[in-house]
Amino acid sequence: MADLESALGAIVGEAGVLTADGDKEKYLTDWPGANTGRAAAVVRPASTGEVSGVLKWANETKTPVFPQGGNTATSGGGVPDGAGNSIVLSLERMKAVRETSVSARTITVEAGVVLQEIHRLAEERDLFFPLSLGAQGSCMIGGNLATNAGGINVVRYGNARELCLGLEAVLPDGRVMDVLTGLHKDNTGYDLRDLFIGSEGTLGVITAATLKLFPLPKARATAFAAVPDINRALELLNRMQAETGGAVEAFEMIPKLMMEQYEKHLPHLKRPFADPPDLSILMEVAATSDREAAPAEDGAVPVMEQLEAILGEAFETGHVTDAVIAAAEQQRLEFWELRESAYEAVVKSGPRIGFDISLPLDQVHDFVANTEAAVEGIFPGARLSSVGHLGDGNLHYTVYPPDGEADRLEELRAEIKRAVLDSVGGYRGSFSAEHGIGDSKLTEMAAYKDPVAIDVMKSIKAALDPNGIMNPGRVLPA
Ligand SMILES: Cc1cc2nc3c(=O)[nH]c(=O)nc-3n(C[C@H](O)[C@H](O)[C@H](O)COP(=O)(O)OP(=O)(O)OC[C@H]3O[C@@H](n4cnc5c(N)ncnc54)[C@H](O)[C@@H]3O)c2cc1C
Structure with a gap:
């Protein structure tokens, strides 16, 4: 432990390494309190160079790394696993605004800038950054890109992916990949920006991004x-x-x-x-x-x-x-x-089975009607709720038990999940629309994602992270 502390302290400074239980606590439990992990240390680098140093050290020592932004992810990906031999790499000190261009309508920020702060910075310049979600006072742009966050404005502006022109990322071996451009057109080979967006910290650490800004609605x-x-x-x-x-x-x-x-x-x-x-x-x-x-x-x-x-x-x-x-x-x-x-009201509503699914827009109506019938057949009296971003086909679909039948919900959980997700698959929908895979949807990934697509993902992971240090056990099924 002393070795780890001094090695990391030499890279990020003593103040950047937290090892006391009380100091680590808030980084180890996620927002709804559903997942708690353990870590040898929480490391808080303040620059891309320091992130690079930490990953190089972790790769050499084969120490698992769990990157973390605002820790608001709802799919179990933001906190470490229970092994305790890992480090959490928090981006919270990387808060610099590197560049803003009003005429090009771009802003380049580091990964730890909180989403709401980007809204404020844009508005100060009479511009608008449209990514908008309930966690915007806490989530950070690095986390938003790592999860390809959606939210309420996707119908007009697209997901986080569509709002990002370029990014800087540190690879698991410590090399810094600079595709941080503000270009709208750049056909120079594979799109590595897109590879990192939505990769949920399994391929490296996003350290900065150039984002698109839009006219501010009056x-x-x-x-x-x-x-x-x-x-x-x-x-x-x-x-x-x-x-x-x-x-x-x-x-x-x-x-x-x-x-x-x-x-x-x-x-x-x-x-x-x-x-x-x-x-x-x-x-x-x-x-x-x-x-x-x-x-x-x-x-x-x-x-x-x-x-x-x-x-x-x-x-x-x-x-x-x-x-x-x-x-x-x-x-x-x-x-x-x-x-x-x-989301807060749903969490307070007690036992439930929640789905974050997407469907072709013209199939949403039939999906809701037919899936209700399927669930009713399994669990008579179950209550269903489809809250969602209808403009982009994303439903937060929830199954609640009839009053007093929470135990029965547990007994039927697997059967209901299968019925709902089979139904989603039947409409060529997705079992994970915007909240990502984390470690909570690995079974669905194995069952519903195209096996060739999973093979390709595993090849990419093996090429970039041969020691498997980045967010192990997340996104890719074993
Ligand atoms: C109340 C509430 C409402 C929400 N509403 C929405 C919504 O409408 N739409 C939506 O899409 N999501 C929503 N979410 C989920 C969550 O806010 C988003 O997934 C958000 O983008 C996560 O950002 P974060 O900074 O908190 O990331 P974290 O939770 O810290 O991390 C998320 C994942 O990204 C990885 N990661 C974080 N930072 C980096 C980085 N710099 N480089 C590489 N990997 C990294 C982590 O390892 C983890 O796998 C909501 C959450 C809450 C609590």
Whole structure:
């Protein structure tokens, strides 16, 4: 232990190495408290050179390394395993902003910059970084890229992958790979940036990234609308996209059960409807031009009027049965607080089987109907909830037991999981849409991922990390 401490201290300085139990604690348990691991030390390098030194040492000593950003991952990938011989490599001290270009609309930041801080830095320059998720006050851009995070704005701007132009990464042997460009076009061989995005720390450590920035919306129109079913919700989305020139920033589905869970577990949150409808959609349209954003003499904001008109027409055609448009910024924030508290309300709702799945948009309706029937056949009375980013086909699909039958849920867990995931596979969907694999979805990876794709991944892993030091036991099934 003393050897490890002094070797690492020589690379990152004494203050950069934590070995006392109390100091390590917060790095060893993940956000919901579901996973706890052990580590010989937590190492906190402050520069790319120090990350390189740590990985070179770990590779030579064959010490497992668990990279960590904000430790908000929900798939068990952010904390070390239980062996205790590893190090956690925290990026939290790598917080530099290396460059910002307003004219190129890019920002280059180190991996430890918290997502919300990137939002602030962009807004200071009248620009916008769209990646937006419930954990944005804690998660870091390195972690967002390592997990290819999604969130609420994917319908317009894409995942973390689409928002990154280039990155810098340290390979397991300590070499620094510099593909940190701000280029939009760069066809010079294999796309190594994309290889690291979504690799969940299994191939190396992302130390910096150049990100795309966008025009800052000057006004937003936000509404909750009750819709009769998912297919009609999708028709509404397509109509909104056509009417607004693709300015739909979010289209989030919230079923009745979720609204009831807010009422029960987070009663301080304001809910849009006194009687929750079976299905509601939280939608937002953004305007970046004065033409659409500036209030007229009577105070009317064009983008709000446009959303009102779309929803009015949707009433006529039966696509919407009720709607509440946020009249002021405060009400808009309340709508979003509700959506962003979904995970917290789900965690408080007790025993459940949760899925983070994605489906082709035109199959979501059939999937929900047919899978409900399959689950009902296995566990009569089970309650189902599909909360999700409907605009991009990502559902956070949850199965809850009937009251008082939590034990039965455990007995049926494997059977229900198989039925739901077989159903996802039948629609050519994905068993992991945005939360990654970590160590919680290795069985699904082995069962549902194309075996040739897994072989290719294993070859890449073996080529880059022959000693298997990076995030061992994560992402790739044995
Ligand atoms: C309330 C809440 C809401 C959430 N909502 C969403 C959502 O809407 N969409 C979504 O996609 N996710 C969501 N998440 C999950 C989580 O926030 C994201 O996965 C986030 O991108 C993780 O970032 P992090 O910095 O916390 O990474 P960590 O949890 O620290 O790490 C995640 C993984 O990335 C690896 N890693 C971290 N940093 C690096 C690095 N610099 N280089 C290489 N590997 C690294 C880790 O080893 C681990 O495997 C949510 C989580 C919470 C708690």
